[in-house]
Amino acid sequence: xxxxxxxxxxxxxxxxxxxxxxxxxxxxxxxxxxxxxxxxxxxxxxxxxxxxxxxxxxxxxxxxxxxxxxxxxxxxxxxxxxxxxxxxxxxxxxxxxxxxxxxxxxxxxxxxxxxxxxxxxxxxxxxxxxxxxxxxxxxxxxxxxxxxxxxxxxxxxxxxxxxxxxxxxxxxxxxxxxxxxxxxxxxxxxxxxxxxxxxxxxxxxxxxxxxxxxxxxxxxxxxxxxxxxxxxxxxxxxxxxxxxxxxxxxxxxxxxxxxxxxxxxxxxxxxxxxxxxxxxxxxxxxxxxxxxxxxxxxxxxxxxxxxxxxxxxxxxxxxxxxxxxxxxxxxxxxxxxxxxxxxxxxxxxxxxxxxxxxxxxxxxxxxxxxxxxxxxxxxxxxxxxxxxxxxxxxxxxxxxxxxxxxxxxxxxxxxxxxxxxxxxxxxxxxxxxxxxxxxxxxxxxxxxxxxxxxxxxxx
Ligand code: UDP
Ligand code: BGC
Ligand code: MN
Numbered sequence: 001x002x003x004x005x006x007x008x009x010x011x012x013x014x015x016x017x018x019x020x021x022x023x024x025x026x027x028x029x030x031x032x033x034x035x036x037x038x039x040x041x042x043x044x045x046x047x048x049x050x051x052x053x054x055x056x057x058x059x060x061x062x063x064x065x066x067x068x069x070x071x072x073x074x075x076x077x078x079x080x081x082x083x084x085x086x087x088x089x090x091x092x093x094x095x096x097x098x099x100x101x102x103x104x105x106x107x108x109x110x111x112x113x114x115x116x117x118x119x120x121x122x123x124x125x126x127x128x129x130x131x132x133x134x135x136x137x138x139x140x141x142x143x144x145x146x147x148x149x150x151x152x153x154x155x156x157x158x159x160x161x162x163x164x165x166x167x168x169x170x171x172x173x174x175x176x177x178x179x180x181x182x183x184x185x186x187x188x189x190x191x192x193x194x195x196x197x198x199x200x201x202x203x204x205x206x207x208x209x210x211x212x213x214x215x216x217x218x219x220x221x222x223x224x225x226x227x228x229x230x231x232x233x234x235x236x237x238x239x240x241x242x243x244x245x246x247x248x249x250x251x252x253x254x255x256x257x258x259x260x261x262x263x264x265x266x267x268x269x270x271x272x273x274x275x276x277x278x279x280x281x282x283x284x285x286x287x288x289x290x291x292x293x294x295x296x297x298x299x300x301x302x303x304x305x306x307x308x309x310x311x312x313x314x315x316x317x318x319x320x321x322x323x324x325x326x327x328x329x330x331x332x333x334x335x336x337x338x339x340x341x342x343x344x345x346x347x348x349x350x351x352x353x354x355x356x357x358x359x360x361x362x363x364x365x366x367x368x369x370x371x372x373x374x375x376x377x378x379x380x381x382x383x384x385x386x387x388x389x390x391x392x393x394x395x396x397x398x399x400x401x402x403x404x405x406x407x408x409x410x411x412x413x414x415x416x417x418x419x420x421x422x423x424x425x426x427x428x429x430x431x432x433x434x435x436x437x438x439x440x441x442x443x444x445x446x447x448x449x450x451x452x453x454x455x456x457x458x459x
Contacts, residue, residue, distance in 0.1 A: 189231035189265040204400045208251040224270035224446035233267040235320045238300040240290030242283045244275045249308045270446035279459035281408040284362030284372035288433045304350040313396040325351045330395035346373030360429030371414030378421040
């Protein structure tokens with residue numbers, strides 16, 4: 001038997017050295033990673049890195065930078081272990097850019113805030129998810145530019161609250177409305193909501209599945225309340241709908257309008273005010289009642305008085321609180337998208353609480369179809385205000401007809417009532433409305449208040 005030659009020994013040694021080097025390399029590339037005083041599995045690190053690169057295109061950093069950012073993050077975060085990989089990645093990215101304005105403590109508080117805002121125990125939904133974190137940070141960036149506006153807005157809200165106290169006719173129960181305190185950790189929502197899409201296709205004959213609508217609108221809590229989860233809304237709007245026997249229209253309304261309100265980043269609640277009995281319909285009185293009931297229920301800055309059968313065709317028509325009483329339904333398909341006459345103030349209007357109280361709301365005397373909106377216009381003008389309208393290109397609506405469409409009887413007394421409108425406005429309105437609530441039911445996407453009206457004519 002021959003002994004291996006020195007050449008063979010040398011070859012063997014080289015192979016062993018190469019193997020050692022290779023295994024060492026594999027260990028360095030695949031083994032655990034040390035960040036500060038802690039060690040994490042490399043696969044976890046790579047997931048963080050991958051997520052960071054995915055969500056920070058162009059802004060990614062080298063491994064060393066990322067590791068030190070993770071270490072800093074863990075050092076400052078007592079509950080880091082409880083965060084998901086995605087959350088860690090997101091916060092790491094932001095910390096490394098020194099743009100992280102929300103500490104973990106604040107984020108935990110944010111969870112409580114969302115939970116507070118969600119009424120009637122919708123557990124789990126309020127939990128801050130990673131996509132919420134990303135969205136919130138996106139909003140926050142837009143909001144950064146408006147940092148000063150936040151302070152101004154808070155001052156404005158304080159003033160508003162003071163004025164409100166004077167205006168309140170009945171005691172306010174703030175149940176569903178996010179208060180200044182509960183949302184103060186979030187940046188103010190951007191003035192231009194980023195998710196608007198513009199022109200919308202509306203099928204006025206759509207057969208609506210309400211379960212689908214519910215699923216597509218997470219965050220709307222029982223009773224129809226919604227507040228943007230990622231930013232502090234600039235506008236708190238009660239949507240008040242006069243109603244009787246228009247179930248199909250109400251479904252179409254929910255299907256199309258709720259996603260629009262959500263995209264517009266307003267805080268809202270939908271109040272459907274149903275007239276009990278079969279007497280002539282009184283739209284003005286129902287709207288007064290709706291405003292009073294809504295004002296008792298929450299701290300609304302403005303009230304949108306909305307016919308149930310009008311569906312918006314362009315989400316850039318904003319339901320935000322206006323400087324002056326605003327007419328929203330400018331161009332309706334039924335009228336070939338033309339404004340019927342220059343003082344038209346029917347269909348959909350939006351007024352601040354101050355404006356609505358100043359004009360004493362609607363007259364309660366219009367039973368049947370027509371005139372109550374013209375009366376409202378007179379009240380606005382005779383109280384020293386002018387109305388405003390959005391551009392007809394965005395303020396476009398379809399009026400739903402559908403199979404079942406009950407209309408009110410035309411009110412023959414409307415012209416004589418109109419001729420005395422300004423004389424009556426101080427004592428006929430919000431301050432004289434007489435009614436009894438006979439039912440109150442909270443549905444998933446709206447609250448229905450059924451009312452018996454006093455002072456009927458033509459029953
Ligand atoms: N309305 C209702 N039931 C009625 C009559 C009217 O719910 O029987 C409500 C509904 O919100 C409707 C609004 O009052 O959109 C205005 O009535 P309508 O649509 O008949 O009037 P028009 O649009 O023809 O002026
Ligand atoms: C009525 C209003 C109505 C308008 C458009 C007017 O004659 O008085 O109540 O909104 O027509 O239909
Ligand atoms: Mn109508």
